[in-house]
Structure formats: structure tokens, C-alpha cells
Amino acid sequence: MKYNVIVATHHKTGTVWMDGVFKMLAAELGVAYLDSRAQSEHPAPALRPPFILLNSDSDFRDRPQLLERGDVRILHLIRDPRDVVISAMHYHKKSNESWLHEPVPGYDDVTYQRRLKEQPTRHRQYVYEMEHSSAGTVHDMLGWRYGRPNCFEARYEDLRQDTHLACWRRISTFLGFDETEQAICDECFWRNSLFGGLSRLGNRHVRSGDVGQWKREFTVPLAYTFVARFPGALQALGYEPDHNWVLDLQHPPSRLERLADGGLRPLRELSRAFSFF
Known part of the structure; x- marks a missing residue:
């Protein structure tokens, strides 16, 4: 060496x-x-x-x-910070890492993992991850x-x-x-690579490892939440030139599951309740 x-x-x-x-x-x-x-x-x-x-x-x-x-x-x-949020949220829901199971002061001594899993929708789980552990990761990458x-x-x-x-x-x-x-x-x-000799099967650290998972997971409301939380992160790290990626998001109807606050009924239920679709 x-x-x-x-x-x-x-x-x-x-x-x-x-x-x-x-x-x-x-x-x-x-x-x-x-x-x-x-x-x-x-x-x-x-x-x-x-x-x-x-x-x-x-x-x-x-x-x-x-x-x-x-x-x-x-x-x-x-x-990409968007994929960091996705990967971290799913990992933190299942991981046995000790810090995830230690009571968090100021949060009624509830553990990080329990608080994450208690969020009522996947949208809210991603938002929780943005506001906590992944916020530190993005901050560190920028810093x-x-x-x-x-x-x-x-x-x-x-x-x-x-x-x-x-x-x-x-x-x-x-x-x-x-x-x-x-x-x-x-x-x-x-x-040690997923495309080489490392099998994803049986590896507790690997859920997907794919690039661009956010294109499948991010709804428009979640994207706006991300931009509000990390307004210039993607530009500073060279992943996007501007915020137009939010406008480019397209999802088939089956993926439009939640509105911005993540706590309302699925859109298909709203469409039955109101005759505007």
C-alpha cells in the first residue's frame, strides 16, 4: 500500500x-x-x-x-438523500440495533423503532424518518x-x-x-457487491439496495415535504439542478394512497364519497 x-x-x-x-x-x-x-x-x-x-x-x-x-x-x-430516507425508514422498522430499542428521553421514553412503527401511514413513517435519524445523515453529508x-x-x-x-x-x-x-x-x-458474489437473500442489512427507489416510493405530497425539510440538499449534493423533479413525479392510481397529511382516507374512498373523479 x-x-x-x-x-x-x-x-x-x-x-x-x-x-x-x-x-x-x-x-x-x-x-x-x-x-x-x-x-x-x-x-x-x-x-x-x-x-x-x-x-x-x-x-x-x-x-x-x-x-x-x-x-x-x-x-x-x-x-441520494431521498433514497437514504427510504432505506433508513425500512431498516429502522426491523433492525435489532440497540439504539433503536432504547427509550428516547422527551418522547415518553418510547423507543425510536416503536415511535416509527406507530406512525399511522407509510407517508407519516417517511416524514418521521426525515425529521429524525435521516435528518442527521443529510446534515452530515452537507457538512x-x-x-x-x-x-x-x-x-x-x-x-x-x-x-x-x-x-x-x-x-x-x-x-x-x-x-x-x-x-x-x-x-x-x-x-461483496449485490451484482457480484453477495446474495441479498439472508442479508438482514439489505432490503433492496436499488438506485432511485424514491421514484417508486415518493408521492407528490411526500416530495413537497422533503423539499420543505431539506430545501437545497439535492442541489448542494449534485443530485438535482432544481426542484422540477417534484413536478415530474407520476404515479398510477394504485400508488396515490394518501393526501399530504397522511391521515385522511385513501383517494379511492374519497372518490366514492364525492363525485368529482
Whole structure:
């Protein structure tokens, strides 16, 4: 390895995926592998080169100097915030992660998961996710300092569709792996990818993993709610040039299930109650 490698992700942007890839890679290369959950238990001596470090929330406030080291190359991974909300909501409804089952102060000591599942409609569940956990993820993606010369800025969407490994090879080259190491990188990436050797079946972290899930899930009212909550996020992250995507949303009648507040009767019931359809 020419450089030490830092992999910086965010919740539901491919963290488990990258963990699998780089943990396998570290084992193949015989280098130290650390993740963000263990950082507090592994002070500076544990970071003696060569190392690969995964930070699952891209938070380096405790070690800002790491990102400035001349012997470090960084891979930073983001995802379309709309898909982050969708993926996170479904994951949080079923996950056994401990924080989801701990009483939340100020919310009658009800757990996050229970509060989420108590929302009466899927619309309200997505809104709840926007207002809580995913709000932090979007904020963190926006708050990352972009433009570092030692950082490769990548998108989940590009890697998820990278069946020919073109993007991945640009990344592994940038991270400083030589030709022999790149062959190992390719193998580790392929074996841990849904289009490669990783089966979605039996993987509790993977519900879909698809790109552009929001096109199927977002109703127009939900889209307006998203824009109100994160007014410039998609533009700042380069996913949309403006808000016209909201106007482009089209859903067949079977998907027009709820009005804006998510608490009214389905539209088909309203159509029977009123003769304006």
C-alpha cells in the first residue's frame, strides 16, 4: 500500500458494503483494519501504517488531523438523500440495533423503532424518518468538507451500477494500490457487491439496495415535504439542478394512497364519497 486508507461513509450510504469490501481487502493484504466503532478503544498507536480505517458517520471531530496527513488517501461515499430516507425508514422498522430499542428521553421514553412503527401511514413513517435519524445523515453529508485533494468523492449510485468495475478501479488507483493490489481490490469489491458474489437473500442489512427507489416510493405530497425539510440538499449534493423533479413525479392510481397529511382516507374512498373523479 502506497497510502493509508480512510473510508468515510454515512448511515445507509453503503457502510456495511464498504465494511465488507475493505475488511476483506485488509485481511488479504495483511494490514490493520479499524472501524469507527472501535476508534475510542484504539488510540494513535493502533494507527501505525499501514492501515485501513472505516468511519461510518464521517465524523472526525476527535481526530481532524487524520484527514490532513500526507500519507492518507480518503474515499468519501454519499447517497441520494431521498433514497437514504427510504432505506433508513425500512431498516429502522426491523433492525435489532440497540439504539433503536432504547427509550428516547422527551418522547415518553418510547423507543425510536416503536415511535416509527406507530406512525399511522407509510407517508407519516417517511416524514418521521426525515425529521429524525435521516435528518442527521443529510446534515452530515452537507457538512462534509468537499474539495480535499487527497479525497475521492464517490456516490453510492455510481458504485451500485458499476458492474464493469470502471468507477471502482478509478477509486483503487486513487487510493494508491499497485497493479497486484488492484486485482485483489477488484475481487473484494465483486464478492461483496449485490451484482457480484453477495446474495441479498439472508442479508438482514439489505432490503433492496436499488438506485432511485424514491421514484417508486415518493408521492407528490411526500416530495413537497422533503423539499420543505431539506430545501437545497439535492442541489448542494449534485443530485438535482432544481426542484422540477417534484413536478415530474407520476404515479398510477394504485400508488396515490394518501393526501399530504397522511391521515385522511385513501383517494379511492374519497372518490366514492364525492363525485368529482
